[in-house]
Amino acid sequence: MDLTTRYLGLTLASPFIVGASPLDENLDVVERLERAGAAALVMHSLFEEDIVRYGGAPDLYLERLLRIKRRVAIPVIASLNGTTAEGWLRYAQMLERAGADALELNFYHVAADPAESGASVERRVVDIVAVLKESISIPLAVKLSPFYSSLPHLAAQLDRIGADALVLFNRFYQPDIDPERRGPALTLRYSDSSELLLRLRWLAILFSRTRGSLAATGGVHTPVDAVKAIMAGADAIQIVSAILIDGPTALTRIRDGFAAWADEHEYDSVLEMRGTASVARCTNADTYERGNYLELLRSTGGPSGDA
Numbered sequence: 052m053d054l055t056t057r058y059l060g061l062t063l064a065s066p067f068i069v070g071a072s073p074l075d076e077n078l079d080v081v082e083r084l085e086r087a088g089a090a091a092l093v094m095h096s097l098f099e100e101d102i103v104r105y106g107g108a109p110d111l112y113l114e115r116l117l118r119i120k121r122r123v124a125i126p127v128i129a130s131l132n133g134t135t136a137e138g139w140l141r142y143a144q145m146l147e148r149a150g151a152d153a154l155e156l157n158f159y160h161v162a163a164d165p166a167e168s169g170a171s172v173e174r175r176v177v178d179i180v181a182v183l184k185e186s187i188s189i190p191l192a193v194k195l196s197p198f199y200s201s202l203p204h205l206a207a208q209l210d211r212i213g214a215d216a217l218v219l220f221n222r223f224y225q226p227d228i229d230p231e232r233r234g235p236a237l238t239l240r241y242s243d244s245s246e247l248l249l250r251l252r253w254l255a256i257l258f259s260r261t262r263g264s265l266a267a268t269g270g271v272h273t274p275v276d277a278v279k280a281i282m283a284g285a286d287a288i289q290i291v292s293a294i295l296i297d298g299p300t301a302l303t304r305i306r307d308g309f310a311a312w313a314d315e316h317e318y319d320s321v322l323e324m325r326g327t328a329s330v331a332r333c334t335n336a337d338t339y340e341r342g343n344y345l346e347l348l349r350s351t352g353g354p355s356g357d358a
Contacts, residue, residue: 052313053320054306056090058264058287059153059190059215061126063090066281066321067306070268070289071095071130071155071194075115078122080299085123087299088306092119093289096130096157097146099138109142113149126152128192132159139179143187153190156180159221162198169200177208184213192216192266196223197249206257216264217257218289219250241292246270251283258284258329272301274308281309281321282328 054065069075069084071093081092097112119127129151133139139156146154156179162172180193191213197220199205206217222242226235247270254265267280268289280288293301318324326332 052310052318053322054310056286056321056325058091058266059128059192061091061152061190063126063287064088065090065306066277066285066287067302067309068093068128068266068287068289069294069302070291071157072291072295074291074294075119078118081119082122083299084294084302085125087302089125089299089302091126091128091152091287092123093128093155094119094130096132096159097142099131099133099135099142103134103138109145113145116146116149116151120150128153128155130155130157130194132157133179136179136182140182140186143183147187147189151189153192153215154183154187155192155194155218156183157194157221158196159223160196161223173199173205173208176205177212180209180214181212190215192218192264194218194221194268196221197253202253203256203260206261210261210263214263216266216286217261218266218268219253219257220269222246222269241296242269242272243292244270244272244276247276247279251279254280254283254285255329255333258326259331271305274305274312277305277309278312278324279328281324282326284326284329286325 056063056066065088067088068091069089073095075081075092075094094116097109101107102109116127116129129146131142131146131154133142143154158176180191183191193209193214195217224239227238229236250267250270254267257265264286265284266287266289267285271277271280271288271290272293277288290302290305313324
């Protein structure tokens with residue numbers, strides 16, 4: 052099978068990318084990931100609020116980017132989370148000058164202000180991307196959450212201003228509650244295959260509706276998970292939790308298993324497989340939307356409402 056794919060205007064040896072995570076902290080690990088089959092690497096995010104809060108500078112991040120670029124041949128995608136318009140622009144330009152092959156914009160923002168409308172939340176994202184598209188020349192990926200009120204509308208706006216890719220979805224780490232302390236307790240939980248379902252739904256809906264690339268992140272742990280993501284419409288698949296659990300060999304296992312499944316089912320290329328189960332090509336597209344909600348509830352024998 053021809054595993055090559057196009058993502059962010061880059062030709063990749065396969066769809067399998069290491070997503071943003073602390074995995075880039077050790078250069079030996081980065082080299083192992085490349086040998087294991089990573090087609091590209093997304094660095095952990097540079098957070099503007101960390102720089103402001105702790106009075107630091109982005110020098111360490113930029114130095115790490117330069118070191119990684121010298122050690123591996125695969126594309127290196129920087130990741131940025133800003134808090135101000137000036138910060139987004141300033142650090143994006145720094146990352147471009149440092150040699151990033153592309154930039155992933157990490158919009159990790161919880162809309163908790165009751166005075167802020169959904170439209171203004173979306174407008175902030177669109178405005179930032181518009182400014183960066185005019186100011187830097189490397190490709191831009193926009194990493195979104197699933198919580199926007201009209202994701203297709205936002206995707207269409209980002210597509211019109213030239214976003215090169217959409218990454219679905221950011222995983223918000225939900226705080227638990229410590230009942231003894233009567234306060235929040237931070238917890239870290241790896242993803243599992245059940246989280247893929249939300250990604251599949253929106254990949255399938257957005258496929259063929261955007262000119263830019265689509266990437267899945269979150270929930271790919273097995274070769275069949277990867278098959279589903281590509282069939283839904285992904286150009287690329289970002290993997291983190293499976294690698295953190297099992298090491299770089301998880302990447303090889305998923306990639307080789309994906310290729311074996313495709314060969315067994317007579318797919319010649321990723322391009323041939325991509326989008327075959329999307330809304331645009333599915334004979335029962337209502338399954339992805341509201342149409343089959345009651346049918347599903349009836350099939351389980353339960354009353355209408357949430358299970």
